[in-house]
Amino acid sequence: MKKINTPLLAISMSIAAVLAAGCATQQSHSMHQTSPEMIQKAFAAMKRDFHARAIATMDRLDTDKVQDVCNATGDVPPEEMAAKLEAEQTATLKLPADGNYMGDWKAGEKIAQSGRGMTWRDKKMEPEKNGGNCYNCHQISPQEVSYGTIGPSLLGFGKIRGNTAETQKYAYSKIYNSKAFNACSTMPRFGHVGALNEKQIKDLVALLVDPASPVNK
Ligand code: HEC
Known part of the structure; x- marks a missing residue:
């Protein structure tokens, strides 16, 4: 892990840690779910500190419906419920009005590297200056050797999936709202929560999909 310096991500990481602890409990005592009391205690500790x-x-620290369901089900809601939640999250997607998903991969690399933004030191919310902290969880460009492994490696993303409109749209949508595809994804919903704007998400799509990006060399 590296560069965790936004409260938003720090909180999502600590929630992930609590849930991971819950999963471990679940595995060792396969008959038991994470108890509501455990979850309540975890939230109480975060609210206290x-x-x-x-x-x-x-x-x-407020949770929305999809987070509540994931917490209550140890991140494994019944299939039908998961599908319903994913459909609701998909309905929140705001895709670029110009139908173009690709920006500048060099700008995307800077955003992926940066963990800046949304801290108490910022005078106001300025998404245009925020980073995405992507390397915190993903391998991306081969030149960057310091990366986290919470998420899958994205090295070769465009080469493997092809530089098609469909791949571009998927990458944009996944970054905008990861829960549209996986209700209990631990990846932050960058567009949905207003952490990144349309231009920044396009730049990240280019980093992942553009054949000229080091990701696909
Ligand atoms: C807190 C960890 C975390 C952060 C930060 C994060 N991701 Fe993810 N990401 C994940 C996880 C976990 C998955 C796989 C599970 C899922 O969501 O389906 C994932 C999946 C993805 C996928 C889908 C991969 C596939 O094979 O379909 C893409 C694309 C992606 N992330 C891009 C990004 C980008 C770009 C950023 C930065 C703006 C980012 N992620 C930040 C955790 C993270």
């Missing part, structure tokens, strides 16, 4: 400062307000 996280203090509102400037733009980093307590509402960051």
Whole structure:
């Protein structure tokens, strides 16, 4: 792991850790789910220790319906429920009005590297200055040797899937709202929560899909 410096991601990581602990419990005692009491305790600890400062307000600890279901089901909701939640998340997708998904891969690399933004030091929310912290969880360009492994390697993403409109649209949508494809994904919903804007997501799509990007060399 590297460069965890936004509260948003730090919180999603600590929630992921709590849930991972829950999964471990589940595996060793396969008959038991993470108990609601455990989840309540985890949230109580976060509410106790996280203090509102400037733009980093307590509402960051609020969960929405899909997160509640994932917490209550140890991240494995019944199939039908998962499909329903994914359809609801898909309905939130705002795709680029110009129908173009590709930006500049060089700008995308900078965004993927950066963990800046949304901290209490920021005077206001400025998505255009935020990073995506992608290397925190993914291998991406081969030149970057420091990366996390919470998510799958994205090396060769465009080469493997092809530089098609469909691949571009998928990458854009996944970055915009990861839960549209996997209800209990631990990947932040960058577009959905307003952490990254349309231009930044297009730049990230180019990083992953553009044949000129080091990812596909
Ligand atoms: C906190 C960890 C985390 C961060 C940060 C993160 N991801 Fe992910 N990502 C995941 C995980 C876990 C998966 C696989 C599970 C899932 O969501 O389906 C994933 C899946 C993906 C996929 C789909 C891969 C496939 O083979 O279909 C893409 C594309 C992706 N991430 C891009 C990004 C980009 C770009 C960023 C930065 C803006 C990013 N991710 C940031 C955890 C993360």
